[in-house]
Amino acid sequence: MxxxxxxxxxxxxxxxxxxxxxxxxxxxxxxxxxxxRWISYAHCGEPYFVEGTVERLTDLLSLSPADVADRGIDLRRxxxxxxxxxxxxxxxxxxxxxxxxxxxxxxxxxxxxSATTGALDTALDGVFTIHGLDSAAATDAYLTSPAEYDWSRLGDGPVDEARVERNAALDPPERAAVVGGGYVGVEMTEALVARGVDVHLFQRPEHLLPPFGEAIGERVADHLAERGVTVHTGASVTKLVGDDRIEAVAYDGERLPVGMAVIGIGVxxxxxxxxxxxxxxxxxxxxxxxxxxxxxxxxxxxxxxxxxxxxxxxxxxxxxxxxxxxxxxxxxxxxxxAGDPTPVGEVAGTAVVKAFDLECGRVGLTDEGTAAAAGFDPASETITAGSRSGYYPGGDETTVTLLADRTTGRVLGGAIAGRDRAAIRIDTLATAIESDLTVAELERLDLAYAPPFSPVWDPVLVAAKVLNGRLDD
Amino acid sequence: MxxxxxxxxxxxxxxxxxxxxxxxxxxxxxxxxxxxRWISYAHCGEPYFVEGTVERLTDLLSLSPADVADRGIDLRRxxxxxxxxxxxxxxxxxxxxxxxxxxxxxxxxxxxxSATTGALDTALDGVFTIHGLDSAAATDAYLTSPAEYDWSRLGDGPVDEARVERNAALDPPERAAVVGGGYVGVEMTEALVARGVDVHLFQRPEHLLPPFGEAIGERVADHLAERGVTVHTGASVTKLVGDDRIEAVAYDGERLPVGMAVIGIGVxxxxxxxxxxxxxxxxxxxxxxxxxxxxxxxxxxxxxxxxxxxxxxxxxxxxxxxxxxxxxxxxxxxxxxAGDPTPVGEVAGTAVVKAFDLECGRVGLTDEGTAAAAGFDPASETITAGSRSGYYPGGDETTVTLLADRTTGRVLGGAIAGRDRAAIRIDTLATAIESDLTVAELERLDLAYAPPFSPVWDPVLVAAKVLNGRLDD
The missing domain is CATH 3.50.50.60 (FAD/NAD(P)-binding domain)
Known part of the structure; x- marks a missing residue:
């Protein structure tokens, strides 16, 4: 048998x-x-479809059902x-x-x-979570004026056409509330600004992107503000107001008229x-x-x-x-x-996010409280240093937060933000952390140097040098 | 006393x-x-001064004599x-x-x-090595037509004015030979093309940038050719021909008329x-x-x-x-x-170089012969993979060569080339190598993923996956 x-x-x-x-x-x-109906799609690409950077919805598909069948998999949608x-x-x-x-x-x-929405009423027209291709398609349709909606943007996939049609028929909003200042909130803020919408970003904690630490959260908030975004931190949106369609958000006793809300408060x-x-x-x-x-x-x-x-x-x-x-x-x-026991691997919590021109990365433990709760004796430093030799154009001040254990010197986590190749530099820290390097060992790493790409002392090394100096005290 | x-x-x-x-x-x-007369200057920036990317020669200075005196150092130039x-x-x-x-x-x-020049006669006008601010200034002056020479580019430093004046008085060349296809040769090729010169690059080995391995050497050669450079590999320049000023280079029985030669064959x-x-x-x-x-x-x-x-x-x-x-x-x-014994640290041979839009990095041992001579049992793979999610614009095919020891699985070296944030990715490999990671450990690293910066599987992870699959055989 x-x-x-x-x-x-x-x-x-x-x-x-x-x-x-x-x-x-x-x-x-x-x-x-x-x-x-959908399979194998890139969740992380959805904000970029809404933004217009990704041309067709179906560009976000990795595998078609036919590809899956070719692999000998019995797929039942x-x-x-x-x-x-x-x-x-x-x-x-x-x-x-x-x-x-x-x-x-x-x-x-x-x-x-799945996206969570807390106590907020998401049944109103104009309220979206970004989790799945149908919601991305509906969001894009809502942002497009009825006369200009282009069905070809959806490509040839099993999209919920009725939902798209209903949203495409509505006039686009002039102002939107983005609820939640995490990855999705920040990426959707960028997307909505690109679509010409006046965006108010609401974040319950005191800083955006809490896993990146305060320094980087503030830098992201400043950068969003430069791009015309109104950032409300420490602000709780308690109600989405409207009859059929959203008309306002209520927060902290105030009320802001909006024609759209995007909820990105967690999954x-x-x-x-x-x-x-x-x-x-x-x-x-x-x-x-x-x-x-x-x-x-x-x-x-x-x-x-x-x-x-x-x-x-x-x-x-x-x-x-x-x-x-x-x-x-x-x-x-x-x-x-299949018979070849393979560990799934550990996670270091490595994550990167783009906010307009600002690139951010984080890994490990970036918060002293979290690190202390995990049994460490944490110390941290935040520095800024140039991303290139000072005389070479195109560089940017790069913010690096580094956290280590005082007892062992071990690097526990870090975060990086800047406009010049900052995000990918987090991989250096991710590798160091998964290799259990100490700050002293990190400081001595032979990292790349050439004027167009890095100063002699890369910002990661500068952070290690400063933090190591403090651990020596 | x-x-x-x-x-x-x-x-x-x-x-x-x-x-x-x-x-x-x-x-x-x-x-x-x-x-x-000069102190504390950025050698690595000299090609970019010649190129015109760096505005003033003195931008390449890190510390002035006054800065040094302020530090309490008795400096005698x-x-x-x-x-x-x-x-x-x-x-x-x-x-x-x-x-x-x-x-x-x-x-x-x-x-x-100091730069070496082998048996080549460097006393001729129009022949340069790029090693020191005076040679950079002279090279720049030689490339500028006498009527257009701008002394303000030199800034306020102790430059060899007589040498600059002699070179500024000569008509700029239409064609140049760059002798040597290492870092300096490649960077100077880019600089001379930017200055409107027809460049012939001569490299004695069969590939450019030998420390980066064959695959990347070929990619760099292709990229230079796309930019109009004539690349001669396996070609030995044996003589610089001319009376007072260079008129031609002789190589492999042939003779190419040139008005300039830049020698970058080593130090x-x-x-x-x-x-x-x-x-x-x-x-x-x-x-x-x-x-x-x-x-x-x-x-x-x-x-x-x-x-x-x-x-x-x-x-x-x-x-x-x-x-x-x-x-x-x-x-x-x-x-x-000063009384605090501090190791100078090991070197992993990490290096990065830019060739027009192409970014290249290398670290450790990238050549199977060198690795075998050092007592390893090397295996290597070269892959190409996208630098971003396929649907996100602006990415580039990234070439990764990875070399490991079959016996222990340890990563011994690698090289990377591509146009989208490729160079700085070498720091991930440098960190892995200095941490003695195996290919299997490298493959399991939790590296960054977000569509604008990396695909789900970063090119470094793809290379690790492919090489690890081969080590398993």
Whole structure:
């Protein structure tokens, strides 16, 4: 009798990476159930479609259903896994109003995450979250005047045409509120400004991009303000006001008339299929996984935005829903299920974001409080230094925050911002941190120097030098 | 009786870094003898002055003599140290036709390196090496038509005015030969093209930039050709032909009429002051130094382009005359002499170079033959991968060569080329190599991903994945 297939729930980064790797390594069947119509798309590209930088919606697709079929994967779109029976080793699937049970030998839950909206009413026209190609398409349509809407921008994909049509029929807004000053909020602010909208950005904490630290949060706020954005920090949007269409946002006793709101206040893992299984959970209610992506249920794996991971600095369980983590973990689970046990890898929390011309990166622990809570004795420094030799044009002052443990000297985290190749420099710190380097070792690294690219002492080295000097005291 | 001073020979990167650090840390005298008129200038910026990217010659100065005096350093320009007596602990100094002996408690030889020209006759007008501000000024003057020469470009420094005047009086060339396809040759090629000159680049080896490996050498050659440069590889220039002024270069039995030649075939350490002392030498006849910059002579240190260093990958003595090494080693020696023993640090051979729009970086061992000779069992792969998400505009195919040891999996070296933030990515590899990471560890690094800066799998990770797959076989 043939063995039951490897069943994957979710046809995006983690799920299809797993299925593809599995098929390359094993001569067994793999079935992927995807509840939606879209598969394998680049979430991170959605703001750039809205901005107009990406020409067609379908440019954001990595793999077509035909590509997936060519890889020997049995992909079933419009199939929602509604429950899992770990005892029976079956999943219950709903499709086209029918329901059936599918046995599995191994199961991977790769259902991703969804945007949260808190207590805000998102049913009003003109209110958007940016999570999925249909919402990106609807947002773009809403921003375009009815007479100018160009359907060819959608390309040839299974878009929700009714939703696009309704939004394209509405007059575009003159002013928008972006609620949330994280990655999505900052990227959507840039996108909306590019579309000619007057943007008010609301952030509940005192700084934008909290994972990047205060210095960089302030630099981003200044840069957005230079571009005409009104930045409200320490401001809570409590209500979206309107009858059918949004008319205003209410915040801190004030009211700002807007014709649009974009909500980017966070995401939550899509764990519904595992409800009732008693599977262990971790931070953010994400599904707890071990070094190989295994959950607490036998033969059940989880990967991507729905799963926890191990933090490279603290060694603790963490939840960092980002793209590379999902691809890597999916691929590793595919190999493991195929018989080649492969760790999913640790996450260092490396992230980069663009705000107009400003490039920002962060990795590890950037906050002394978080580091102290994790048992470290943290010290940190923030410096600014030129990105190129002073005499070579085109450089920019680069801000570097570096955090280390006083006891061991180990680098715990850092953040970088600047307009000249700043973001990619975070990879140097990510590599140093995952290699457990001390600040003294970081300071002695033989990094690149040539006038067009770096001064003799790269900003990363300057930060290490200053912080190391303080640790010596 | 007061202790004799710390004496430094050479007023450039290593020497002044040492003197500055020493004065900050110790309450003792330091004397710096510099044979020339210039101090503390950016060698690496000279091609960009010639190109016109750097406006004034004096923009290349880091410190003025007044800055140095403010640091409490006794700087004597126009003072040449002609010999060292390790027994007496004195140096013999020539200045203004006089000669005197200067006792030292500790001595640092930081005399740098000079351009070599092999058997080529460099006395002809129109023949230049790019090593020092006077040669940069003369080269620029030669490229400018007499009627248009602008003395203000020189700024307010001790330039050799007679030499500039002679070169400014000559009509600029239409065609130039650049002899040598290393860093200086490639950078000067870019500079001369920017000045409207028809450039023929001659390289004796089969590829440009040999330390970057064949794949990148070929990519650079293609890029130069696209910009109208005639690249001659495997071609030996044997003679510079002319009476007073260069008229042609002879190579491989052929003869090319040119009005200019720039020689960039290498440098040699300026060890003359130590002649007759019996000091130990290392590769390239550079002065052998230990982990603290000490030579084989008591109380005599060497740092910068004149000294050897320890290689981070092979652990062997090496000679890599580059700017960061000089600054760092000088600073470390200054601290050590001041009483705080500080290692000069290893060198990984990290280097970056720009060729028009193409950015190139290299680190460690990039050649299988060199790696095998150092006792490794090398394997290497070269890949190309996009620098950004495919749908985000502005990216470029990035070439990555990665070399590792089959036995241990350790990353030994790599090189990168591309037009979009390629050079600075070499710092990721430099950090990995100095941290002794394996290819498998490199592949699992949590590097940055965001569409404007990197695809999900950064080109560095793609290279690691492919090479690791081969090591697994």
């Amino acid at each position: 043939a063995r039951d297939p490897f069943v994957v729930v979710g046809g995006d980064a983690a799920g299809l990476s797993a299925a593809s790797k599995f098929r390359r390594e094993a001569d067994r069947d793999v079935v992927v159930f995807e509840r939606g 419009g199939h929602e896994v509604v429950s899992v029976s770990p005892e029976q080793r079956t999943v219950t699937v709903e499709a086209d109003g029918d329901r059936f049970d599918q046995p599995y030998a191994e199961l991977l839950v790769a259902t991703g995450a 939550t893992p899509n764990t519904a299929p595992l409800d009732g299984t008693g599977v262990d959970r971790g931070p953010g209610t994400a599904v707890r996984t071990d070094a190989y992506g295994r959950t607490s249920l036998p033969a059940v794996y989880a990967a991507g935005d729905v799963a926890t991971a191990r933090h490279a600095v603290t060694g603790a369980e963490t939840w960092v829903p980002l793209g590379l983590t999902a691809n890597r973990a999916g691929r590793a689970v595919g190999a493991t299920v | 007061a202790r004799d001073p710390f004496v430094v020979v050479g007023g450039d990167a290593a020497g002044l870094s040492a003197a500055s650090k020493f004065r900050r840390e110790a309450d003792r005298d330091v004397v710096v003898f510099e044979r020339g 126009g003072h040449e140290v002609v010999s060292v007596s390790p027994e007496q602990r004195t140096v013999t100094v020539e200045a203004d036709g006089d000669r005197f002996d200067q006792p030292y408690a500790e001595l640092l030889v930081a005399t740098g390196a 040699t350490p300026n060890t003359a002051p130590l002649d007759g002392t019996g000091v130990d030498r290392g590769p390239g006849t550079a002065v052998r130094t230990d982990a603290y910059g000490r030579t084989s002579l008591p109380a005599v240190y060497a740092a910068g382009d004149v000294a050897t260093a320890r290689h981070a990958v092979t652990g062997a003595e090496t000679w890599v005359p580059l700017g960061l090494t000089a600054n760092r080693a000088g600073r470390a020696v200054g601290a050590t002499v």
